[in-house]
Amino acid sequence: MVAVANQTSGRASARQVAVWDPLVRLIHWSLAMTILLNGAFVEEESTTHEWVGYIALGLVGLRLVWALIGPGHARFSAFPPSPRRAVRHLKAMLAGDRSVHLSHNPLGALMAYNIWASVIAIGVTGYMMTTLTFFGVDWVEEIHEAIFNWLLLSVALHVAGVAFDSWRSGINLVRAMINGRKIIPDGRDVK
Numbered sequence: 001m002v003a004v005a006n007q008t009s010g011r012a013s014a015r016q017v018a019v020w021d022p023l024v025r026l027i028h029w030s031l032a033m034t035i036l037l038n039g040a041f042v043e044e045e046s047t048t049h050e051w052v053g054y055i056a057l058g059l060v061g062l063r064l065v066w067a068l069i070g071p072g073h074a075r076f077s078a079f080p081p082s083p084r085r086a087v088r089h090l091k092a093m094l095a096g097d098r099s100v101h102l103s104h105n106p107l108g109a110l111m112a113y114n115i116w117a118s119v120i121a122i123g124v125t126g127y128m129m130t131t132l133t134f135f136g137v138d139w140v141e142e143i144h145e146a147i148f149n150w151l152l153l154s155v156a157l158h159v160a161g162v163a164f165d166s167w168r169s170g171i172n173l174v175r176a177m178i179n180g181r182k183i184i185p186d187g188r189d190v191k
């Protein structure tokens with residue numbers, strides 16, 4: 001059985017902390033799969049592309065609802081979108097601060113919101129292309145594609161950020177997104 005640590009602020013008193021509930025993990029890997037499918041494998045003008053796109057939209061919608069009603073670390077309140085906090089976090093990191101965030105760190109939080117907003121924008125422009133008003137309209141297609149490219153860049157940065165923060169913090173963040181648990185090294189401040 002997993003020992004669950006003191007999950008509030010302060011010094012961690014145990015080593016393993018349950019952070020990501022099963023729904024967060026399921027949504028994360030399913031969303032990644034839909035982006036991979038639509039970006040690389042599915043014929044872009046097919047019905048499958050449209051359905052996979054709507055599934056991506058649904059996953060983001062479900063995640064946003066879960067951020068209102070789900071468990072603590074999954075909530076908006078655990079990782080508010082705050083550029084000011086992100087800058088403070090960056091400065092602290094550069095100064096050698098190795099404290100641990102149980103939910104997303106402030107930079108990771110901004111990236112999560114950016115990715116969700118991008119998927120919504122891609123889904124909406126995708127839907128627009130199926131309507132009589134916007135069918136065949138160049139700028140809608142161009143925005144759909146441009147935001148997809150932005151999403152690709154974001155995901156590349158996201159994965160680089162996860163790798164960097166795993167190295168910096170000494171916590172295997174990918175494993176945490178798989179089994180839900182972060183293993184906190186001794187003596188770290190937990191936020």
Ligand code: HEM
Pocket residue numbers: 024027028031032033035036063074103104105108111112113115116155158159162173174175176177
């Ligand atoms: C298209 C691909 C991907 C997308 C769209 C994506 C999107 C996201 C989003 C939106 C979050 C926030 C999760 C939440 O709070 O529900 C997140 C977190 C996370 N993702 Fe991804 N992701 C992708 C690929 C990956 C890959 C390939 C990895 C592994 C190398 C990865 C590892 C993680 C980890 C470890 C977190 C949690 C970070 C933390 O501890 O703060 N992701 N991702």
Ligand code: HEM
Pocket residue numbers: 034035038039044045049050051052053054056057119122123124125126127128129130141144145148
């Ligand atoms: C996560 C969601 C989605 C992703 C990642 C995605 C990605 C893409 C990409 C990469 C292209 C090719 C762009 C180009 O090179 O021209 C494309 C085209 C297209 N997408 Fe999506 N898409 C998504 C959702 C949707 C949805 C929900 C719809 C419609 C309901 C849709 C409809 C289309 C159509 C009609 C095209 C062809 C545009 C053209 O004629 O060039 N997409 N999409």
